[in-house]
Amino acid sequence: GENVEQHPSTLSVQEGDSAVIKCTYSDSASNYFPWYKQELGKRPQLIIDIRSNVGEKKDQRIAVTLNKTAKHFSLHITETQPEDSAVYFCAASNSNSGYALNFGKGTSLLVTP
C-alpha cells in the first residue's frame, strides 16, 4: 500500500519567515495530493491540493509543488503569521481507489511573533 513520509515533525519560524514542509510517497498510482491544516481541537481543513498532472499550484501565501518522478511534494507558506500555527498533514490518494487518503504523520508549525 501507499506510504507517506512527512518532515519535519515540528517546525518553528519567526513571523514573516517562510515555512516548508516536505512529503514523499511510495505508490506511483497516487494522483491526488491534498494538504490539511488542523488547529487545536478543530477539524482538519483542506488548505490546498494538487493533482498529478500539475507541477505547482499557488493560492495567496500558500503553494504546493509536486515532483512525480521523485515522488515528493512540498508545502510552502510565505510571510508566515501567528495564525498559521497548527498541525499540517500531507496526504496522497488514488482516484481509482475512491480517494481514500494516506496521511503523513503531521508537522506541528509554530509561528512566533
Added chain:
Amino acid sequence: EAGVTQFPSHSVIEKGQTVTLRCDPISGHDNLYWYRRVMGKEIKFLLHFVKESKQDESGMPNNRFLAERTGGTYSTLKVQPAELEDSGVYFCASSQVPWGRGYGYTFGSGTRLTVV
C-alpha cells in the same frame, strides 16, 4: 450548508464496553469516510462508503469494529468490545460524487474516544 457532524465529541469508556460513534455527512454527499488518529501517529483510513455500500474497508483494524450506513445517510461506527489501543480521535468525512474542482472532503470535528 451544515457541515459534517459527529457525536459524541468525547467518550470515555471502560475496556470491554461497547461504544457507537455517529457521523452525519453533508446532505447529498454519497461518499462517507472514517479515519482514526491514535495519539502521536498519522491519521489512518478505516473505511469508505458510497451511499450505503462499503467501497473499501481495508483499513478496519479487526472484527471488533463494525461500520454501517443504513439508507445511505448517516453512519455509525461501533467498537465492541473496546480495547485500550482503540483510544484516539475518530474522524468522519464526506464528499460528493463525482469530485468537481478537487476540493475533496469535508471533515467532521471528530470523536475523542478514551478507553480506560
